[in-house]
Structures are given as structure tokens and as C-alpha cells.
Amino acid sequence: MRASRAVRSIAAGMLLLASQGRLLAEPDARYPMHGMIMKVSSSHKSFIVSHDSVPGVMDAMTMAFDVREPRELEGLVPGMTVEFTLVMGRATVYAERVRVRPYDSVEQDPLTARRLTLLRHFASVASVSAQAVAVGQPVNDFELIDQRRQTVRLSQFRGKVVAVNFIYTSCALPEFCFRTANHFGVVAKRFADRLGTDLVLLTITFDPVRDQPQQLAEYARRWNVNPGVWHFLTGAVPDVRRVCELFGVDFFPDEGLMNHTSHTAVVGRDGRLIANIEGNRFTAIQLGDLVESTLSR
Numbered sequence: 001m002r003a004s005r006a007v008r009s010i011a012a013g014m015l016l017l018a019s020q021g022r023l024l025a026e027p028d029a030r031y032p033m034h035g036m037i038m039k040v041s042s043s044h045k046s047f048i049v050s051h052d053s054v055p056g057v058m059d060a061m062t063m064a065f066d067v068r069e070p071r072e073l074e075g076l077v078p079g080m081t082v083e084f085t086l087v088m089g090r091a092t093v094y095a096e097r098v099r100v101r102p103y104d105s106v107e108q109d110p111l112t113a114r115r116l117t118l119l120r121h122f123a124s125v126a127s128v129s130a131q132a133v134a135v136g137q138p139v140n141d142f143e144l145i146d147q148r149r150q151t152v153r154l155s156q157f158r159g160k161v162v163a164v165n166f167i168y169t170s171c172a173l174p175e176f177c178f179r180t181a182n183h184f185g186v187v188a189k190r191f192a193d194r195l196g197t198d199l200v201l202l203t204i205t206f207d208p209v210r211d212q213p214q215q216l217a218e219y220a221r222r223w224n225v226n227p228g229v230w231h232f233l234t235g236a237v238p239d240v241r242r243v244c245e246l247f248g249v250d251f252f253p254d255e256g257l258m259n260h261t262s263h264t265a266v267v268g269r270d271g272r273l274i275a276n277i278e279g280n281r282f283t284a285i286q287l288g289d290l291v292e293s294t295l296s297r
Contacts (some may be wrong), residue, residue: 022172031057031086034101036277036286037116038062038293040076046100047073049082050289057088062289065095072098079275079290081204083284102278103199133273142243144204144235147217155271157200162267163187163287168207168250168258169219179280180262185223187291188230197248198227198295206244206251207258208234229260247276266294 035051053060065086067073076098078083084098114288115190132137141155157164165184171177174289184201191199205211205221211219216232223230234240244251251260264287274294 002192012151029086029088033084033086033095035082036282037076037078037080039078042073045070046295047074047076047095047232049285052088060285062293065093067095067098067104069096072096073295075100077086077275078174078293079135079236079277081117081277081279099103124245131245132276133246135273135276137273139267139273142239142245142246144233144243145213146227146231146233147213147220148227149213152233153204154202154267158271159269160198160200160289161269162200162202163264163291164204164247164267166200166204166206166247166262167262168205168206168259168260169211169215170257172257176280177258177261177290179220180264181223181285183264183284184230185225187288188223191291191295194295198224199229199291202228202233203230204233204243206240206260207247207253208240209238234269248278261275268294268297 014288024047031047031054033051033054035049038048038050040047044066045068046064048062048064050062051058051060065084072095079103082098083101084095087096088093140152141153143151143153146152163184165180167181169177169268181203184203188195188201205216211234213234217227220230220232222229247261247263247265249261251258253259260277262280264277264282268274275290277290
């Protein structure tokens with residue numbers, strides 16, 4: 001269990017550590033850290049991260065860290081997975097050597113990764129990254145149909161936070177599509193009182209030929225969430241492909257299955273992209289922390 005969902009500042013964090021007897025007598029002890037970026041403030045030389053625990057030093061939590069050099073924050077945006085060094089002294093705590101940890105699908109599925117690399121040499125697939133919306137930019141409106149065969153437009157949720165992910169129901173690898181959807185299941189429980197009013201979940205299939213509304217409805221039932229607040233979306237192949245391109249999702253059929261990249265995105269109340277997380281090496285708690293950070297803006 002995490003100590004708290006609230007963001008802790010450096011000062012509050014130091015008080016917490018001191019109360020737990022975890023501030024060290026020797027200055028400048030260093031610990032490796034890993035987590036997901038929630039927010040970056042270059043003007044204040046700080047960033048907020050939902051980080052893993054440091055055994056014997058700090059519990060997993062969402063916390064603000066200062067940096068000493070503004071260049072440490074260059075290129076960082078919400079949703080990025082980072083590694084950094086936590087420097088702890090008798091009266092100071094700060095982060096240094098902040099580095100983005102890129103998602104490398106070779107670790108889980110080398111064959112798929114190799115095929116996707118080859119596909120990116122072709123213009124039709126290489127253009128996907130170029131067409132993807134950048135963080136901070138408005139997401140173009142799109143229209144698909146959900147598991148109830150009702151039309152769903154992104155623009156109808158303006159004023160709410162929208163989380164978007166991509167799956168296909170025939171996926172045979174539980175660490176990919178099912179894990180992706182299950183993360184939304186955890187988020188749905190965490191924000192049950194805000195679903196529909198402040199938060200909407202969109203799960204989009206990139207296999208619309210097989211994933212028709214009936215199949216999506218059956219797939220959705222295992223999470224027992226109101227379909228009016230968690231929409232499983234499909235549509236015509238060109239429409240689905242265009243939405244996938246908006247978020248940089250690559251996919252192609254292969255012997256009855258789908259090889260694909262993984263993306264989970266968060267869109268702010270104003271329709272701008274807050275984060276676009278690549279891969280599956282993040283936890284449902286970290287995704288929930290990112291959603292919470294976006295809801296509080």
C-alpha cells in the first residue's frame with residue numbers, strides 16, 4: 001500500500017523521513033529512483049513523480065523533487081518513465097541525473113519488436129509517429145461507436161479528463177492488452193465517484209473487423225463498470241486507424257493475431273494531450289496518480 005495519494009513536497013518528505021528515522025547521519029547519500037512523471041515546473045526547478053519505494057528509506061508515493069540544474073528537466077513531460085538519483089543529506093534532498101527510461105518492447109516480445117522496426121521503414125507506417133499529437137497540443141476530434149452501438153465523439157467530453165488506451169480482445173498475451181485494460185479497471189475503482197462527471201475512459205480496439213460492439217460488450221463485462229463512463233470503441237477500419245495514428249499506435253495483422261505497440265494517453269479538460277505513455281512498464285497506481293494529477297488541474 002502507498003503511504004498517501006497526496007503529493008508530498010521536499011520539505012514534507014524530509015519531515016516524513018525524519019519522523020520515521022530515515023534521514024541519514026552522513027550527508028549526500030545517494031539512492032537510485034524510478035517512477036512516472038506527473039508534472040514538471042521548469043521555473044521552480046522541480047518535478048512531481050509517482051515513484052517506487054526505496055527499501056529502508058522511502059515508501060512508494062507521489063512526491064515533488066527539486067533539481068539544482070534546470071537542464072535536468074529538459075524534454076520531460078507527464079507520463080514519461082524516468083530514472084534519477086535521490087541525494088539525501090542532513091538538511092537537503094534533491095534529484096540529479098534525471099534520465100528518461102525508454103520503453104523497449106524487445107524485453108517482452110523480440111519478434112514483434114523486430115517486425116515493427118522493419119515496418120517503420122515503410123512510409124505508410126513511418127508516418128504514424130509524424131502524425132501523432134504532441135503533448136500539450138489539442139487532440140483532433142474523432143467519432144467511433146461503443147459496445148452499446150452508440151456514437152461516441154471525443155469532443156462530447158470537453159470539460160472532463162479522458163483516459164484512452166488501445167487493445168484487441170483476441171490478444172493471447174496477458175501482459176499486454178489484458179494488462180492495459182485491467183489498469184483502467186483499477187482506475188475505475190479508484191475514481192468511482194468521479195467517473196462520468198469528471199473522468200471518462202475510452203478503450204479502442206485496433207482490430208475492428210473482429211471486435212464489433214457485441215465482442216467488446218462481452219469483453220467489458222469482466223470489469224463490471226457502467227458502459228456510459230467506460231466506452232469500448234470500434235468503427236470502420238479507416239476511422240480506427242486514424243485514431244490510432246493520433247496517439248502513435250502502430251499495429252498490423254499476423255497469422256490471426258495483431259502485432260502492435262502499446263500507448264495509454266490522458267487528455268485534459270481543454271482537449272489537450274497531457275500524457276502519452278508508451279509500453280506496459282508502469283503500474284495501475286502510477287496511472288491513477290497521473291489521472292489524479294490531471295483532475296486536480
